[in-house]
Amino acid sequence: MIRFILRGLLRDRSRSTIPLLVVAVGVSLSVFMHAYVTGIMGDMVRQSAHYSEGHVKVLTRPYAEMAHLNPIDLSILNASELEEVLVRQYPELDWVHRINFSALVDVPDSLGETKEQGPAFVMGLDLLSDKSTEIKRLHLTEALIRGRLPQHAGEVLLSEQFAKKLAIKVGEEFTLIAATVYGNMAYVNFTMSGTIHHGSPAFDRGSILLDLTSARDFLGMEEGSAQILGFFADGFYHDDKALEMKNSFNTLKEGETEDEYEPIMLCLVDNPTMALYLGLGSQMGMWISLVFLLTMSLVLWNAGLLGGLRRYQEFGIRLAIGEEKSHVYRSLLWESLAVGTLGSTVGTAIGLFFAYLLQHYGLNIEAFSENASQSVMMPGIIRARITPVDFYIGFVPGLVSTLIGAGLAGIGVYRRETARLMNEL
Amino acid sequence: MPETIIQVDNLIKQFPVGKGFFTALDNICLRIESGEFAGLIGPSGSGKTTLLNILGSLDSPSSGEALVLNKSIGKLGAKEAADLRKEAIGFIFQTYNLLPVHTVYENVEFPLLLLKRTKKERNLQVEEALEWVGLQSKRNSRPNELSGGESQRVAIARAMVKRPKLVLADEPTANLDAKNSFHVLDTMKELNERLGVTFLFATHDDKVIQYLRRIIELNDGQIARDYTPEKNIQS
Numbered sequence: 063m064i065r066f067i068l069r070g071l072l073r074d075r076s077r078s079t080i081p082l083l084v085v086a087v088g089v090s091l092s093v094f095m096h097a098y099v100t101g102i103m104g105d106m107v108r109q110s111a112h113y114s115e116g117h118v119k120v121l122t123r124p125y126a127e128m129a130h131l132n133p134i135d136l137s138i139l140n141a142s143e144l145e146e147v148l149v150r151q152y153p154e155l156d157w158v159h160r161i162n163f164s165a166l167v168d169v170p171d172s173l174g175e176t177k178e179q180g181p182a183f184v185m186g187l188d189l190l191s192d193k194s195t196e197i198k199r200l201h202l203t204e205a206l207i208r209g210r211l212p213q214h215a216g217e218v219l220l221s222e223q224f225a226k227k228l229a230i231k232v233g234e235e236f237t238l239i240a241a242t243v244y245g246n247m248a249y250v251n252f253t254m255s256g257t258i259h260h261g262s263p264a265f266d267r268g269s270i271l272l273d274l275t276s277a278r279d280f281l282g283m284e285e286g287s288a289q290i291l292g293f294f295a296d297g298f299y300h301d302d303k304a305l306e307m308k309n310s311f312n313t314l315k316e317g318e319t320e321d322e323y324e325p326i327m328l329c330l331v332d333n334p335t336m337a338l339y340l341g342l343g344s345q346m347g348m349w350i351s352l353v354f355l356l357t358m359s360l361v362l363w364n365a366g367l368l369g370g371l372r373r374y375q376e377f378g379i380r381l382a383i384g385e386e387k388s389h390v391y392r393s394l395l396w397e398s399l400a401v402g403t404l405g406s407t408v409g410t411a412i413g414l415f416f417a418y419l420l421q422h423y424g425l426n427i428e429a430f431s432e433n434a435s436q437s438v439m440m441p442g443i444i445r446a447r448i449t450p451v452d453f454y455i456g457f458v459p460g461l462v463s464t465l466i467g468a469g470l471a472g473i474g475v476y477r478r479e480t481a482r483l484m485n486e487l
Numbered sequence: 488m489p490e491t492i493i494q495v496d497n498l499i500k501q502f503p504v505g506k507g508f509f510t511a512l513d514n515i516c517l518r519i520e521s522g523e524f525a526g527l528i529g530p531s532g533s534g535k536t537t538l539l540n541i542l543g544s545l546d547s548p549s550s551g552e553a554l555v556l557n558k559s560i561g562k563l564g565a566k567e568a569a570d571l572r573k574e575a576i577g578f579i580f581q582t583y584n585l586l587p588v589h590t591v592y593e594n595v596e597f598p599l600l601l602l603k604r605t606k607k608e609r610n611l612q613v614e615e616a617l618e619w620v621g622l623q624s625k626r627n628s629r630p631n632e633l634s635g636g637e638s639q640r641v642a643i644a645r646a647m648v649k650r651p652k653l654v655l656a657d658e659p660t661a662n663l664d665a666k667n668s669f670h671v672l673d674t675m676k677e678l679n680e681r682l683g684v685t686f687l688f689a690t691h692d693d694k695v696i697q698y699l700r701r702i703i704e705l706n707d708g709q710i711a712r713d714y715t716p717e718k719n720i721q722s
Contacts, residue, residue, distance in 0.1 A: 063600050066593065073588040379584045382545065383598050383645070384573020386566055 082405040089409025089456035097417035101447035116291025141287035155292035161186035165240035186277025209256025217255040219271040304329035355459040362467025402464030420446035489520035498551035513708040526688035529705035535689035544568040577646030581658035583638040585630040592626040616648040636667030
């Protein structure tokens with residue numbers, strides 16, 4: 063009997079090929095969409111974490127409240143001491159210091175007169191020490207376009223786009239002008255050792271990377287840091303652990319002193335945009351599955367109904383010959399199981415194939431995201447990310463919806479009187 | 488003494504129409520013995536197909552009794568009715584109704600699959616049935632590759648392959664030309680004589696009527712005449 067059903071399936075394209083195509087297309091779209099959204103969300107979260115948020119970050123409460131202004135006068139003063147505490151209490155994280163500030167770049171001509179000027183976002187981070195993990199974290203070696211990474215104090219990296227705009231060449235000096243932590247204006251010459259492409263329009267527009275020590279000297283911050291960022295060793299954000307850490311740190315600090323500049327810890331989800339993306343990322347699988355399941359069930363139900371109508375003659379003959387209604391119904395379900403399994407397998411394979419292409423090669427969208435803000439680091443090249451979920455996110459709904467579709471359509475066989483089926487022969 | 492295959496007493500079949508009922512069969516009494524080659528004849532709407540459906544356990548009477556092989560059709564559940572059709576009744580339809588995606592061999596084999604016969608048994612019985620209807624050479628053909636006459640002969644083979652006690656044939660020659668009609672009727676007559684299978688036709692085709700050994704004439708849902716023709720091809 064199984065062979066009889068399979069023969070029917072293989073020979074009748076409207077029974078096999080069309081539903082198989084519908085399932086395969088639906089499943090492949092689900093798999094691809096899930097991998098795509100996981101990739102893009104992951105990239106945005108990762109890039110934002112690496113450049114500005116960290117997985118957790120420690121900063122003073124007033125700084126946190128005005129972080130969008132980069133208020134360096136509200137920075138942590140005894141940052142090294144605090145780092146020691148953090149390393150001791152939370153050794154599973156890599157702790158790094160960051161100082162972000164706004165400045166003006168003045169590029170002189172051969173006579174020392176201003177040739178070009180432009181506002182810059184400057185990030186002070188550890189570029190020179192032996193234990194630095196920042197170069198690897200921000201992929202600076204790979205991002206280098208011209209010149210080399212800074213090797214000495216006073217050397218900086220400019221974004222390639224910014225350097226071109228300022229018409230400054232590798233090895234040339236320029237003056238950085240900014241307000242110090244005491245409110246004075248500081249004017250210091252720096253040498254551009256190289257240019258980099260961040261792959262993030264917000265940073266590529268006009269950013270400078272400066273060694274942490276040089277930044278401290280420039281701004282008069284001594285041992286200070288605007289923020290201390292913590293990163294999980296595996297590079298991924300773990301919400302439960304981060305929240306646990308945040309609560310333990312903040313509880314510990316609470317009541318220890320009444321210093322309003324007492325540092326607090328924030329985690330990635332404290333940034334509302336990041337919280338939204340992380341929330342979307344975690345619930346997306348469920349929503350994609352649900353929408354797919356409903357849509358495909360409806361589509362396959364209709365396909366099944368149409369197929370069922372077309373097959374009333376066959377059902378009538380089979381019933382007349384002595385097949386039971388329940389047997390006809392079960393055979394419909396077996397057919398749909400075979401179609402669903404094959405369609406879901408093919409769909410998953412196709413979805414994974416295209417997701418792999420997008421993961422490997424990426425899609426450059428820099429032209430569309432030139433005006434992106436720095437609160438969320440939108441990557442210039444979007445990539446899919448294949449996760450274990452992708453192997454079943456389309457497969458299971460594909461199979462279930464096929465069965466539901468056939469099950470609903472097959473009810474028609476039950477509801478129709480046998481004699482009526484016969485009369486329609 | 489011949490076995491009673493069909494016994495119908497005071498059978499009434501009504502269908503709801505609007506707020507009332509349409510009586511398709513009105514107080515039918517009938518007895519058919521094993522080995523008969525009988526036909527229900529009458530104009531369209533006289534109740535031939537309705538009676539055939541009830542005797543084939545595809546429908547049930549509104550009142551009265553219809554016994555087929557000693558089973559009361561009105562009291563059969565869906566499974567028992569299906570079992571009766573599967574084991575003891577063969578159907579032949581006006582439009583052949585072969586399964587279009589299956590070959591001649593597979594169409595004839597299908598009733599045996601339902602009976603869970605072994606592959607060896609199936610093979611023997613299908614080949615035998617194809618031999619009866621002279622279609623061994625077409626075993627791998629699909630229905631759309633057959634002529635009308637060939638298709639109906641496949642349908643006969645499918646109905647006969649399980650050696651049923653009763654074959655119900657609803658207008659089996661309506662779609663056939665004269666030559667093919669006679670060929671098909673000759674085949675059925677031969678099987679009736681050779682295997683002793685009871686045939687009951689519903690027809691108003693004169694060609695079929697020529698072959699019948701008993702004619703039950705229906706009119707407005709009632710038996711108008713039940714007689715043995717003086718001359719027929721068999722006699």
